[in-house]
Amino acid sequence: MKFLFLLMLSVTQVMAHERSVKTKADKLAFGQFTEQKSHRWPFPLLSIGHNMQSYQDYSGSPYWHDGLDIRAVQDQPIYAAAGGKVVNIQNYVRGNHLYWEVAILDEDGFVWKYHHVSEETITQEIRNSYSSGLKIAEGALIGNVVQWPISSFGEVYHHLHLLVVAEDGRYINPFLMMDPLSDTQAPTISKIGLAKNHKPIDGTQVTGDHALFLEASDLVLHKKFILPPHKISYRLDNGDEKLVWMFVNLPSGKNDVDYIEDFYMKGTCGDYNCRKFYFNLNFSIQNPRGVFNLPVGGHQIEVLVEDAAGNKASKSFQWKVL
Numbered sequence: 001m002k003f004l005f006l007l008m009l010s011v012t013q014v015m016a017h018e019r020s021v022k023t024k025a026d027k028l029a030f031g032q033f034t035e036q037k038s039h040r041w042p043f044p045l046l047s048i049g050h051n052m053q054s055y056q057d058y059s060g061s062p063y064w065h066d067g068l069d070i071r072a073v074q075d076q077p078i079y080a081a082a083g084g085k086v087v088n089i090q091n092y093v094r095g096n097h098l099y100w101e102v103a104i105l106d107e108d109g110f111v112w113k114y115h116h117v118s119e120e121t122i123t124q125e126i127r128n129s130y131s132s133g134l135k136i137a138e139g140a141l142i143g144n145v146v147q148w149p150i151s152s153f154g155e156v157y158h159h160l161h162l163l164v165v166a167e168d169g170r171y172i173n174p175f176l177m178m179d180p181l182s183d184t185q186a187p188t189i190s191k192i193g194l195a196k197n198h199k200p201i202d203g204t205q206v207t208g209d210h211a212l213f214l215e216a217s218d219l220v221l222h223k224k225f226i227l228p229p230h231k232i233s234y235r236l237d238n239g240d241e242k243l244v245w246m247f248v249n250l251p252s253g254k255n256d257v258d259y260i261e262d263f264y265m266k267g268t269c270g271d272y273n274c275r276k277f278y279f280n281l282n283f284s285i286q287n288p289r290g291v292f293n294l295p296v297g298g299h300q301i302e303v304l305v306e307d308a309a310g311n312k313a314s315k316s317f318q319w320k321v322l
């Protein structure tokens, strides 16, 4: 009985949030991302459910969310944020009606992958473009958001999972391609502290090698669906500002698992019932779990976080190396 329950639970969870599935559309992208674009949102959104850097762990193998979960009302029509050629229509989790992709290659070389489109609503114009190569215009109707069977944090979770692919198949942050949202809520820093062996610890004194963690979150047009901030940086002992990461793209470029367990520390969670983010302030690509090697004595760090709309917050922490 217990086994059956667990089985059902895991099936449910697999249904809930997709891994970013690579499709043939990824290979067609050649766009080089250099600056913020301004595309209209595919529909008037309810809120953002997940962003590209959201930590996902439904079965013990964490991964980056990669796309943007744009929350929708039931049966919401989806309009193309960018025009172009339809380069893929695919049931990318075969046999599961929740996982249909419509992919559009725009004239700048970016592939826009619309996931969770209801297959029977995909328009004839979209199907014709796919078979004939004829371009569709920005704003063309693609189809409707599929009805999502599962709720999260007590809310229905109908959503479009939007991915934007650039050259070399790298996913870039869809936020940077879209019109700004009326998001005036700054990220929140709950805690900064010491870490040993990639795990937050209590206290303000430490011996030897150590790292620092940041607990922080952001909200975009919602009260419960917390998200990781867009940008994290710090000033150590009043030095220059050092960037930990800014999510123009993932640290790994195109892989949805690389560095996830370095950037996020132990204690982080991201599933239906738990969202908590402990960031490793020592993260760098060169030394992903790097530790501070600081002289004995007192130290101070000022951490700065920013969301995709430019709202900022900062907080300081002092500690002593014995």
Ligand SMILES: [Zn+2]
Residues within 6 Å of the ligand: 017, 018, 050, 065, 067, 068, 069, 161
């Ligand atoms: Zn998603």
